[in-house]
Amino acid sequence: xxxxxLNHISKSYNQHRVVEDINITVxxxxxxxxxxxxxxxxxxxxxxxxxxxxxxxxxxxxxxxLVASAEKRINTPPExxxxxxxxxxYAVWPHKTVIDNVIYPLxxxxxxKDEANLRAMQTIKQVGLDGLEQRLPYQLSGGQQxxxxxxxxxxxxxxxxxxxxxxxNLDANLREEMRFEIKDLxxxxxVTIIYVNHxxxxxxxxxxxxxxxxxxxxxxxxxxxxxxxxxxxxxYVFGFVGIANFLPVELRKQKVFIKGTNLRLGSLPGLTQTQxxxxxxxxxDIELVPGExxxxxxxxxxxxxxxxxxxxxQLGDYELRVQQDTQEALNNGQLYAEGASCFLWFHNLKxxxxxxxxxxxxx
Numbered sequence: 001x002x003x004x005x006l007n008h009i010s011k012s013y014n015q016h017r018v019v020e021d022i023n024i025t026v027x028x029x030x031x032x033x034x035x036x037x038x039x040x041x042x043x044x045x046x047x048x049x050x051x052x053x054x055x056x057x058x059x060x061x062x063x064x065x066l067v068a069s070a071e072k073r074i075n076t077p078p079e080x081x082x083x084x085x086x087x088x089x090y091a092v093w094p095h096k097t098v099i100d101n102v103i104y105p106l107x108x109x110x111x112x113k114d115e116a117n118l119r120a121m122q123t124i125k126q127v128g129l130d131g132l133e134q135r136l137p138y139q140l141s142g143g144q145q146x147x148x149x150x151x152x153x154x155x156x157x158x159x160x161x162x163x164x165x166x167x168x169n170l171d172a173n174l175r176e177e178m179r180f181e182i183k184d185l186x187x188x189x190x191v192t193i194i195y196v197n198h199x200x201x202x203x204x205x206x207x208x209x210x211x212x213x214x215x216x217x218x219x220x221x222x223x224x225x226x227x228x229x230x231x232x233x234x235x236y237v238f239g240f241v242g243i244a245n246f247l248p249v250e251l252r253k254q255k256v257f258i259k260g261t262n263l264r265l266g267s268l269p270g271l272t273q274t275q276x277x278x279x280x281x282x283x284x285d286i287e288l289v290p291g292e293x294x295x296x297x298x299x300x301x302x303x304x305x306x307x308x309x310x311x312x313x314q315l316g317d318y319e320l321r322v323q324q325d326t327q328e329a330l331n332n333g334q335l336y337a338e339g340a341s342c343f344l345w346f347h348n349l350k351x352x353x354x355x356x357x358x359x360x361x362x363x
Contacts, residue, residue, distance in 0.1 A: 001160040002063035002082070002192060003028045009058030009068075011044055017216045018044050022058075031186050031193040033203040035240070036213030042196040046162050049194060050085055051078035062160060079108075083160040084153030084191075088168055090145045092137050092152070098124060099133040102151045109156065121177045123155040126188065128181070129249075143174040146281035150182070154189065161186075163195040167202060175192060179205050204229065212237050235352045238280045245281040245320050249351075261316055263294055265349065280350040283310065287345045288334065295344040299336045311336060315344065 004026040011019040019041040034042040047053040048068065048308045049060060054075050060068040062083075067076040089153050092101050099120055106116035124130055127147040137145050146166055153161060163182070167175045183206045197203050203210050204225040211222045214236055221233040232238035235246060248259035254263040256276070268276060288311075300319065301312040309329055311322045322344070330337050336342055 005061040007059040009055040011056050019097040027291050029190050030208045033195040033207040033210045035203045035210050041212045046164055046196050053080050082158050084158035085162045086149045086166045088165045090149045091150050097134050101148050102155050105156045123151045127151045142170050158344050161191050161193045165197055245284050247279045249279050276351045278352040283307035283321045285348040286322045289343050289345050293343045293345055297342055299338055299340045
């Protein structure tokens, strides 16, 4: 397997800059996800690594091979980069059986027939499709068709696997099943995986590291799923990787208050207003408590979401999304109706400002 190095790559179409100075190394055997909104350039990054698109600036290395350089006029063709690609729409041949789809790259590579058949059958078994070799795509479920695409990418024994939102066309249950299968495949094969995606749940579940991109194609933070979720670099990352509440805050004599109120959140000695002006909270970090607290709100809306109850609660001029474990609420007799008064308590506060902070304050 091999590492992938992107050294200051950029790409523009006409006057529109799609990718801006991306500089990152994907380690050997790692699964790294480029996570970002639609139009942020993540698929363009993947296509540049694959060799389908030339970067305007910078270099791309796969292992010790320089495969793309605008300055040196190097652009190794895709078939020479030892990569496998799985697309969003599967792209399986509708008139070919499972084994014919999977074996096709080996036929192109002129692998001897017996070896090609053996490798194709081994790969089909590896993705859990043994027994379905002679079926056509229309006879398969969406998840099975996606496994065919994975097998076709794996059969050439690539050093790098590039996955372009391959689960977005599947239903929720299949997405959950397939994301674990992709992770298992990585463990079994040791292949380096680069995944592009806009679904934070998939990214958090399968990635060793995540690179979060913004709308302009800039990397805002790179880290493990736990680092990205628990130690976000800025409000953008905090809001993109999970449901978020934001409250403006102000300092008065080193004490933090919700802006425009006398609701005190804690003390942060030694800081200035430019260093902290916003508070971030997850819905599950806001507790509905039976006793009185300084934070009294009114329930504006209630939604039962299976294991979670979600409330919209008005706290002064601000509306908060608050989530509560359904079973816990039922056991404690703590269900709130629309229009009810309630008291809140905050946990795991995240502070943001011009200078990003991950300190937490005890109320």
